Amino acid sequence: MHGPPLVAWLLVAIGSATGVSCLLRTGAGCAAAPGERRTARDEGVMGLGMALMAVPGAALDERVWGPPLFAVLFGAIAVRSVLLVRCEAHRAHHAVEAAGMVYMAVLMATAQRGADGMPGMAGMAQGMAGIPAVTALLLCYFAGYALWAGVRILPAADPVASGAPAGALLRDPGVAAACRVSLSIGMFAMLLTM
Numbered sequence: 001m002h003g004p005p006l007v008a009w010l011l012v013a014i015g016s017a018t019g020v021s022c023l024l025r026t027g028a029g030c031a032a033a034p035g036e037r038r039t040a041r042d043e044g045v046m047g048l049g050m051a052l053m054a055v056p057g058a059a060l061d062e063r064v065w066g067p068p069l070f071a072v073l074f075g076a077i078a079v080r081s082v083l084l085v086r087c088e089a090h091r092a093h094h095a096v097e098a099a100g101m102v103y104m105a106v107l108m109a110t111a112q113r114g115a116d117g118m119p120g121m122a123g124m125a126q127g128m129a130g131i132p133a134v135t136a137l138l139l140c141y142f143a144g145y146a147l148w149a150g151v152r153i154l155p156a157a158d159p160v161a162s163g164a165p166a167g168a169l170l171r172d173p174g175v176a177a178a179c180r181v182s183l184s185i186g187m188f189a190m191l192l193t194m
Contacts, residue, residue: 004193011054011189012047018182019047025176035088036176042077042094043179044099049073049101050186067109074101093180100138100187103130107194130194139191146184153177 022044026037053070055062078098081091107130153174 005056007193008054008056011186012051014186015051015054015183016169018179019044019051022047022179043183044119045141046097054190061111067105070105071102074098078102096141097187104190104194135191141187142184142188146181149177149180
């Protein structure tokens with residue numbers, strides 16, 4: 001994205017940590033139902049994809065391959081999530097999240113084409129925020145979802161005994177909710193830095 005490098009690296013850290021913890025939850029001992037494993041896997045891919053998308057351009061030049069790869073990856077996740085909504089209502093959130101990532105990938109490609117076509121306009125292309133109504137709608141959605149999911153963590157959080165194994169912590173239902181809050185906050189921050 002186009003924000004300050006510190007913000008981008010913080011998003012990389014948040015996305016990576018969330019992605020790894022979600023993927024660790026896919027273990028048989030951490031996710032009781034197959035649907036939970038599938039959800040944790042999708043959230044892990046979203047977190048790692050978000051981290052890769054947020055890497056500052058000075059560290060990783062993803063102009064050529066990044067936007068098309070992100071659009072295809074997150075487009076596939078969005079379609080898959082829509083197909084699974086009947087089985088799992090939470091998939092609607094995954095579809096919105098993946099569609100938001102596709103939207104940002106398209107904006108990255110558009111900004112890149114604008115900068116390539118008009119070298120003097122590179123600064124303007126970097127600041128392009130997309131369609132204001134769509135961006136505002138996504139910002140409101142992810143802010144609201146982060147607040148809603150965050151409030152749901154509070155009553156469910158049980159203090160984990162010190163010295164408890166990592167597997168016990170990953171099985172805590174609050175960890176799954178914390179992953180969703182983290183991803184929503186990351187999406188909100190990425191949309192703000194466009």
